[in-house]
Amino acid sequence: MRTATVLLSMMLGLSPSQGRHRKNLLSERIGVCTGVSNADAVKRAGGHHIELGLSDFANPEKDDARFADDLQRALACGLPTCSTNGFFPGSIKVTGPLADHQRAVQYTETALRRAHEAGIKVCVLGSAGSRNIPDGFPRQEAEAQFVELLRKLAPIARKYDIVIAIEPLQKSESNFINTVQEGYEIARKVNHPSVGVNADIFHMLREGESPQSLLNAGRRYIRNVHIAEAANRTAPGVEGDDFTPYFEALRAIKYQGNISIECGWSDFQKQVGPAIAEVKRQLQSVGF
Numbered sequence: 001m002r003t004a005t006v007l008l009s010m011m012l013g014l015s016p017s018q019g020r021h022r023k024n025l026l027s028e029r030i031g032v033c034t035g036v037s038n039a040d041a042v043k044r045a046g047g048h049h050i051e052l053g054l055s056d057f058a059n060p061e062k063d064d065a066r067f068a069d070d071l072q073r074a075l076a077c078g079l080p081t082c083s084t085n086g087f088f089p090g091s092i093k094v095t096g097p098l099a100d101h102q103r104a105v106q107y108t109e110t111a112l113r114r115a116h117e118a119g120i121k122v123c124v125l126g127s128a129g130s131r132n133i134p135d136g137f138p139r140q141e142a143e144a145q146f147v148e149l150l151r152k153l154a155p156i157a158r159k160y161d162i163v164i165a166i167e168p169l170q171k172s173e174s175n176f177i178n179t180v181q182e183g184y185e186i187a188r189k190v191n192h193p194s195v196g197v198n199a200d201i202f203h204m205l206r207e208g209e210s211p212q213s214l215l216n217a218g219r220r221y222i223r224n225v226h227i228a229e230a231a232n233r234t235a236p237g238v239e240g241d242d243f244t245p246y247f248e249a250l251r252a253i254k255y256q257g258n259i260s261i262e263c264g265w266s267d268f269q270k271q272v273g274p275a276i277a278e279v280k281r282q283l284q285s286v287g288f
Helices: 002-011 016-022 036-044 064-075 101-117 139-159 180-190 201-206 212-221 244-252 268-285
Strands: 030-033 050-053 081-085 122-125 163-166 195-200 222-227 259-261
Touching: 030 036, 030 081, 030 268, 036 050, 036 268, 064 101, 101 122, 101 139, 122 195, 122 222, 139 163, 139 180, 139 195, 163 180, 163 222, 180 195, 180 212, 195 201, 195 212, 201 222, 212 222, 212 244, 244 268, 259 268
Parallel strands: 030 050, 030 259, 050 081, 081 122, 122 163, 163 195, 195 222, 222 259
Antiparallel strands: none
16 A cells, blocks of 8 residues: 555655645645535536535435435535535524424434435534524523533434534624634533534634634544635635635644635636635645
C-alpha cells in the first residue's frame, strides 16, 4: 500500500508527504447545500459534495417506493451526499410542554437508517421550529429536555455511523442555542461521540462570535461547517466577506470535516462556480 501511495504521489509531482497532506486540505472538501438536481453544476464547478435536506430526502412519512426512487437519484448524482441539514420538521416539538420525544426518536430511527443508505455521515440539527422554547417555558428545563433527547438519539446515530451536529442559529431565527460556544456546551453535556456541533460561519458573523469558539470546541466537537456572507446571506465572493480568521481557527484544530456553502442564490448556475472558487482561494491563503 505504501508503494502504491509513493508511486501515485510521484505521478502527481508530489512528495509522499505532500500527497498525504493534500488529503487533509479543507480546500479540497468544499460542497454546497442543494438538491441532487444541482449536483452536475456543483461538480463542474469543482465541488466535492452536496448537502441534502434530511426532512425532505429521508422523511419517514415518505413511503418506501418514493424513497427508493430518491435514493437511487442521490446515489447516481455524481457527487457524494456527505451530510444533511433540516433535521426535524416543525411539527415535531422537542422542547416545551408539547415536546414529543417518542415521536422524535421514531422519526430519527427511520430518517438516519435512510440517510445511512445514501452514505451520509453527518446530519445537522438546526430545526428552529422544532427546538424553539415556547414563551414562558423555563430555559433551563428546555435545555434539559434537549440534552435528554440527544442522549436518546446518540445511540441511533452511532448504529448508523452518523454524527448529529447541533447547529447554533442567530437570534432572529431561534431563541435557543445561538452560538457555537452554546452548542459545544450542550454537546459536552450529552458526552457522546455521535453528537457534535455544526459551525455555521454566517450565524457566527451575525452573532458577533469570534473564531475562539472553534478553538474552544476543537476537532472532537466541530464536525461540519456551513458558510455564507453575513449581511444578506449571499454566496462567498458577492460582497467580499473575509472568512480567513475562521479558516485559520479550523486549520489550528486540524478540522477533518467538510464545508458546505449554504446561502441564497440569485442565479445558481452562474454563481456556484465563483462561490466555490472564492472559498477555495481564502482557504488556500491560510494554507488549508
